[in-house]
Amino acid sequence: MTRTLRLALLASTVLAGASLGSAAAAQDVTLTIESWRNDDLQIWQDTIIPAFEAANPGIGVVFAPTAPAEYNAILNSKLDAGSAGDLITCRPFDASLELFTSDKLADLTDLAAMENFSDVAKSAWQTDDGAATFCVPLASVIHGFMYNRTAFDELGLEPPATMDEFYTLLDAIQEDGTYIPMAMGSADQWEAATMGYQNIGPTFWKGEEGRRALIAGEQSLTDEGWVEPFRHLARWGAYLGEGFEAQTYPDSQNLFTLGRAAIYPAGSWEIGVFTPQIDGAFEMGAFPPPVLAEGDTCYISDHTDIALGLNAASPNADAARTFLEWVGSAEFATLYANALPGFFSLNSAPVEMEDPLAQEFVGWRETCEPTIRSTYQILSRGTPNLENETWNASANVLAGTETPEDAAARLQEGLASWYEPQQ
Amino acid sequence: MAGRRAVRWHIGVFLAPAVLVYTAIMIVPLLGTLNLSLFARGEEGRVFVGLANFATLFGDPRWSGAFWNALGNNAWFFLIHMLVQNPVGVALAALLSSPRLRMAAFYRTAIFIPTILSFVIVGFVWKLILSPIWGIAPGMLDGIGLRSLFAPWLGREEYALTTLALISVWQFVGIPMMLIYAALLSIPDEVIEAAEIDGITGWSQFRKIKLPLILPAIGIISILTFVGNFNAFDLLYVSQGALAGPDFSTDILGTFLYRTFFGFQLQLGDPHMGAAIATAMFGIILLGVCVYLFGIQRRLRRYQF
Numbered sequence: 001m002t003r004t005l006r007l008a009l010l011a012s013t014v015l016a017g018a019s020l021g022s023a024a025a026a027q028d029v030t031l032t033i034e035s036w037r038n039d040d041l042q043i044w045q046d047t048i049i050p051a052f053e054a055a056n057p058g059i060g061v062v063f064a065p066t067a068p069a070e071y072n073a074i075l076n077s078k079l080d081a082g083s084a085g086d087l088i089t090c091r092p093f094d095a096s097l098e099l100f101t102s103d104k105l106a107d108l109t110d111l112a113a114m115e116n117f118s119d120v121a122k123s124a125w126q127t128d129d130g131a132a133t134f135c136v137p138l139a140s141v142i143h144g145f146m147y148n149r150t151a152f153d154e155l156g157l158e159p160p161a162t163m164d165e166f167y168t169l170l171d172a173i174q175e176d177g178t179y180i181p182m183a184m185g186s187a188d189q190w191e192a193a194t195m196g197y198q199n200i201g202p203t204f205w206k207g208e209e210g211r212r213a214l215i216a217g218e219q220s221l222t223d224e225g226w227v228e229p230f231r232h233l234a235r236w237g238a239y240l241g242e243g244f245e246a247q248t249y250p251d252s253q254n255l256f257t258l259g260r261a262a263i264y265p266a267g268s269w270e271i272g273v274f275t276p277q278i279d280g281a282f283e284m285g286a287f288p289p290p291v292l293a294e295g296d297t298c299y300i301s302d303h304t305d306i307a308l309g310l311n312a313a314s315p316n317a318d319a320a321r322t323f324l325e326w327v328g329s330a331e332f333a334t335l336y337a338n339a340l341p342g343f344f345s346l347n348s349a350p351v352e353m354e355d356p357l358a359q360e361f362v363g364w365r366e367t368c369e370p371t372i373r374s375t376y377q378i379l380s381r382g383t384p385n386l387e388n389e390t391w392n393a394s395a396n397v398l399a400g401t402e403t404p405e406d407a408a409a410r411l412q413e414g415l416a417s418w419y420e421p422q423q
Numbered sequence: 424m425a426g427r428r429a430v431r432w433h434i435g436v437f438l439a440p441a442v443l444v445y446t447a448i449m450i451v452p453l454l455g456t457l458n459l460s461l462f463a464r465g466e467e468g469r470v471f472v473g474l475a476n477f478a479t480l481f482g483d484p485r486w487s488g489a490f491w492n493a494l495g496n497n498a499w500f501f502l503i504h505m506l507v508q509n510p511v512g513v514a515l516a517a518l519l520s521s522p523r524l525r526m527a528a529f530y531r532t533a534i535f536i537p538t539i540l541s542f543v544i545v546g547f548v549w550k551l552i553l554s555p556i557w558g559i560a561p562g563m564l565d566g567i568g569l570r571s572l573f574a575p576w577l578g579r580e581e582y583a584l585t586t587l588a589l590i591s592v593w594q595f596v597g598i599p600m601m602l603i604y605a606a607l608l609s610i611p612d613e614v615i616e617a618a619e620i621d622g623i624t625g626w627s628q629f630r631k632i633k634l635p636l637i638l639p640a641i642g643i644i645s646i647l648t649f650v651g652n653f654n655a656f657d658l659l660y661v662s663q664g665a666l667a668g669p670d671f672s673t674d675i676l677g678t679f680l681y682r683t684f685f686g687f688q689l690q691l692g693d694p695h696m697g698a699a700i701a702t703a704m705f706g707i708i709l710l711g712v713c714v715y716l717f718g719i720q721r722r723l724r725r726y727q728f
Contacts, residue, residue: 241555243556251557
């Protein structure tokens, strides 16, 4: 018995040693990527990383994501403790800017691949004056509405162009009773804010025009353009499923993919998640946020959302830069946009996308004015934080526990308490 | 002849490991937190600001609003535990200690099992049970004709905190039950026999004889509940997230501390304000424990047999 055991131990030690040795010979450097995209783990492991490793022997890459809501907290602690990975997935604007100004992220302005991105694409990861860029832009996400085309055909309905048509449509679905008109809950507050307020809002505050005016202090959150989207959210409550106050974001996703809800206020990143889940049970379509009157300019939230930076304390900076150069290439852009339909490449090189729904979303860039989420740049620098406050306000308004006017007044008061141009 | 007593080195030697370990992993970090709360992030690294963080915490209407809201919710959370968990624990222990109860060991284990489950599992399972879309709660209520009583309990401001407190009670009722059960078993048979000879049986026996004897155990459970509840975080975070929805109605000191210290989504973490909140929490818990120790524990009479 003991002899067998000893032999087994010996054998396993020798084997382990051998495999470690061979691994070390094949890969001199291993880069670790910190990310909040835990949904993408498989795509990175099966598609993206093998493509890079095949072209760059000697560099191994490990994708190590954490839960989205905890990402910033975990990342900051890891960076402070010196245990963070070599490559850092960057949130847009202030969260990353803060990391750069405190010397946690390296300056990547001199990266050759930066030439492949427009100024707008880079703006979310630059210093306020645009002098230094510290992350390589990966992708943006577009907001709109997805719908169950099969259900629409069955009920003889058409996607709406104006807000009035939108409510007529919701009433028609409600009347019929087969489907819940719209899948949205207020439990995970960000859903109401991001897929509700930020989705339809740009139509009312006129996209970039309103967003810039708010930053400059020329408009305030109590102006009509900023209160009106809340009034619409308050109307939505009547069209949501029973008990939507306790409905979480995954619940909403499931209601739609199981074919129980007809319309889903969406972010384009959900295309990649939904397609395999629906698995041909019904056909999906998409329409942009409805306009006020026929012929008005439409606005979409085309949000620069994700980028990749370099940990300033990384011991493998050279290998990491090689990786980042590749991430900035057209080859990566095509690979990424097709592996993750709904994450639209920010690379200047045109990207061929195969997914029809993703093409639909990206097509709105031609007809509508794009803008980014109103709370992301500058306005969430202080306490109380406008983005988090907007989550709370949107969920309250949707659930009917706060009036649109009260919510807007509260947001304005909070913003004015620390943001000088609004005082 | 009275010689000088030898220096008793062994006491120091035997105490040293525990003192060193305890100091290193408990006292030093605690002092570190207190220290951290006296600084703030300035232009050039951190600057000493004295008690300014506490002035902000209690003086600024936004910060103090959030703080008192969290403290009030904490107090409610604790009250539900005291009103439900401990009486139910005592009742269960009294039933279990009845010699006529069959399968006592089975009940004891069944009631104790949730205590060893992870918060994550408990939070997730109850969220599923209570879900208006997939949960079994609406269906079960429907089965007994009470469907109209169902509400999205975790999503309404007026119910969410109470619901979570009851979930926590469900999970932890096994602990008071076990402690009181042990206390009941340790009451000597002579005392019970003497009571029976005097004609004191049943409910009056429990009230007049057993309850006074288990009061110290109940006191210890109360203080454990107090400390546990004011440090609570996991269950609320798992089920409602760091923004403690709906509209901060389930925000307790733990989630408030987490949100401030580590930051959440676009809000960047502020370790100094976070440490100030942690210090306030420490003060509240210390005060509660002291009130208990000096006000109640010292007056409790212990019976020796």
